[in-house]
Amino acid sequence: MVSVRISIIKKISCCLALSGMLLASASSALAADNFWQAIQQKGVLRCGAAPAAPYVMRDPKTQQYSGYFAELCRDFGQNVLKVKVQFVDASWDTLVAGLQSDKWDMAMALNQTPERALAISFSAPAQDYQISFLVNKQNPKVAGLGTKLSDYDKEGITFAVMSGTSQDKAISAAIKKGKIMRMPGNDESRLAIMARRADVLVDASDTNHLFALANPDWAKEIMPVPALAKQGVSFGLPRSVSEADMEVLNIYLNQRRATGEIDQLVNQASLQANATK
Incomplete structure (x- = not known):
């Protein structure tokens, strides 16, 4: 008789535990389905x-x-x-x-x-974040070029990029014919493009966008195709x-x-x- 009672108690305990788990799961699902409502x-x-x-x-x-x-x-x-x-x-x-x-x-x-x-x-x-190019519109070496990566990957074209960055990694893997000029910082790479020691500045698109807006007379931003690190x-x-x-x-x-x-x-x-x- 005692063993029967113990068995019944165990079954009841299991049922209660299962019910608790189901209620907790339902409560969690309800909270997940009402994220904005909870904030409101x-x-x-x-x-x-x-x-x-x-x-x-x-x-x-x-x-x-x-x-x-x-x-x-x-x-x-x-x-x-x-x-x-x-x-x-x-x-x-x-x-x-x-x-x-x-x-x-x-x-x-x-x-x-x-x-x-x-x-x-x-x-x-x-x-969308991606790596973009910035060029000097007055530079005859890049004037009239399109947006294809292959338009810029040519002998005689120099790419300035900050050394050790994700931009450096991406452009190093993509460029086969052009020259890559690795600079210690953003200021140095920007000075290189301004002085025309480099033809293409390689940087994050948001950073290049800021730089282009600050220098509308000569700066032009280009989103290369195919995209780099988008x-x-x-x-x-x-x-x-x-x-x-x-x-x-x-x-x-x-x-x-x-x-x-x-x-x-x-x-x-x-x-x-x-x-x-």
Whole structure:
């Protein structure tokens, strides 16, 4: 009789444990499917912010955030979710960890990489990061050339790039005929193109874009085809966010990108960054 009672108790305990697990799973799924609703109930959207122009910038005097990702986060929170937006200071080393530890709801301006995708989810890209070329329009050696990588990979064409960077690695693998001039820093590589000791400046597209806007009289930015090291630049979110909730943000970003509004924000942020410098 005792053994029968023990057996019954064990069965009841197992059932209760299983019920608890199912309830916990259902609760977790409900929370995942109501990510934006939970933020609306709290009344604030927290955006993890690691400064890097033109994506995210912080005024050292006022501590106010700007930059095109900051503007997107502010607009999405205020006009879509109808909540306040709070920018939380972060660094590039802590953006992913902050999502995982619930220090912020969205991390701004993260390049999409497989390694990061193992830990977090990505929105649709707001912009694409890639390596671009910058040339002097007055240089006859590159005047009239198109956008194909093969147009520039010729004997007599010199590429200036900062040594040891991902740009250096990418251009070294792609160029077969041209000469690569490796410089110790950004300033040196820019001086090389300005003095025409080099014909093509190889750098991240956002950095070259800033430089081109600051020197419109002679500088021209080119996106080579095929692309070099192209990645989406997106918002990072917790992995628990459901597809339905992610779609809300993706629709917002895709619409603003399709209308050219994000390009306008990029240009405004770039002009602001140059003015600050």
